[in-house]
Amino acid sequence: MKFKVKFIINMKHIIIIISSILFSTLFYNQQIGLNISIFSVLTVIILAVSNTHKFKNKTTLLYIFIYLLTAALVFIQYTNLSILANIIAFLTLIGSVTESKSSIYVQWYNGIYTSIVGYFHRKFIKQNIKDEDETQKKAIDVLHITKLIGIPLIFIIGFIVLYKNGNPIFNDIISKINFDFINLQWLLFTVLGYYLFSNIFNPVQVDSATNIDLQTGNTLRKSETFSIEALKKEKQLGTILLLLLNILIVFYLATDIISLSTINSTHASVLSSQVHSGIYTLIASIIIAIIIILYFFRGDLNFFKDNRILKNLSYTWIFLNAVLVILIATKNYNYIASFGLTYKRIGVNIYLFLTLIGLITTLLKVSKVKNFWFLMRINTRIAFGFLILFSIIDWDYSITKYNINHAPSLDLNYLINLSDNNAVLLNEYRESTNLNTEQNNRIFTKHLDYIKTVNNRNWQEFTYSNLKLKKLLKKL
């Protein structure tokens, strides 16, 4: 039995050492590319070796799929969003291996904790659990070894420095000692890899947060003692407040619809100000709406028999806010139709979409008598899903393609300033159109730089664009 445990511990160290050498080979002095994909596969293998029983869980299997998908996306798309999605998928997977039943935000918490400090957590557990004598024995051994290495080293370095100044021949010999053949930075990078892999080998959890999360359900419970009189007063307050807010938002929407139908400006500044002022209104409106609804439906008012009017007013308030979202989306659509896509305009659309989902989940919370944690759980899960979904799209390429083909007013300088993912597309556009000399040169230089960068990549930095370029050069 003892031999078996020792064998497993040794195997663990061998696996981590091999992985850390691979880590250095993949990442030391390299840009992101194929290395992220290989690292992701390596991480999954290590987790599978050390946590085999947890790999039968469906949630964990789903997160493995998502993690590997984002790793493939980094190789194919090579966008910042796909790299961010890959990091978050990594943390989610680690958190899921720790405790698959916890909420996704607790999984992120556990994932971050494990990745940055799992080794120290296990050290703390070991030092407090191990048999006292055994710990003491080991502590003495470690201290002795440290003394054996440290003290002579300090004295030798000290005396070398002293003797150097006293004897020129000794000084010459010492000065000729060259440690350049050892790449210390590579070694330190390998140690970093060892630390990371030893952290994730056996994922750890933040007990307090995980336990509270597992004990907290999604449904609200009726408290045993509550005052009907107090609930009646709260219902009255809620009804009046929501009624007035509904009237106000109806009035605002009516004026907004009138202004949308009367203003027919194609000036960028007018459309931009319309969208942005609408967005600020929307941000304030939605946040206040959700806070008000959460406040009134935080407890026993959900179980109060006479709460029908308050509930209906809340649904109306949510519906009217959804109409506000649609109105701003229309303004944003007009803006995009006239001036093409930009990151800000896409961001507005994404924000509107997520807001709409936030309103729907708030509606679900009220109708199904759920608590605040239900909202947190479902909204963070949806946000994670959309992050993965949006990372599938190569935005720079899509923006360029859309603007070239559909935008009546093309801002070419904006497209040139985007990442190299649109370099080939812009070059094709340059060859087919008569541009001014400055823009022509900028696109030509961008394309040339792109080809140079792609061609100079090491195998660790390869992306799908390397394969595409290879095909293109073969054709030529």
Added chain:
Amino acid sequence: MHILSNIGKSSLLAASIFWIIILSDTFNWDMAPYIFLSLIPIYVICALTILITICPIFWFLENDNYSKQRIFKTYFPIYTIIAFVLCAYSIYKSSFDVFALSFYASAYITTTQSWVWFAKKKRK
């Protein structure tokens, strides 16, 4: 809690990490005196960091019902994540300058290890 011994051990650990990273970039025998001299500022920084950021957590929260181990389990994750974010951000802002990298890496590892030392059960 042996604060002095903890600060002493932490200073040696911080100095080791700090100089290993610096020397991995540029190694020169003439730097040896500075290694010894640097122990003084490193000790001061370690003492201040530990006394200001870690000790108060134990001083204010530890009692008969709330052991050091429980404090560690509850507050260490929050402390370490905040420390990691601050150190990583500072390294990034310095454009991965070797001095900043060695300073913040040693600060992060030392404070983390210091927590583990503080939370160690006393032997009877």
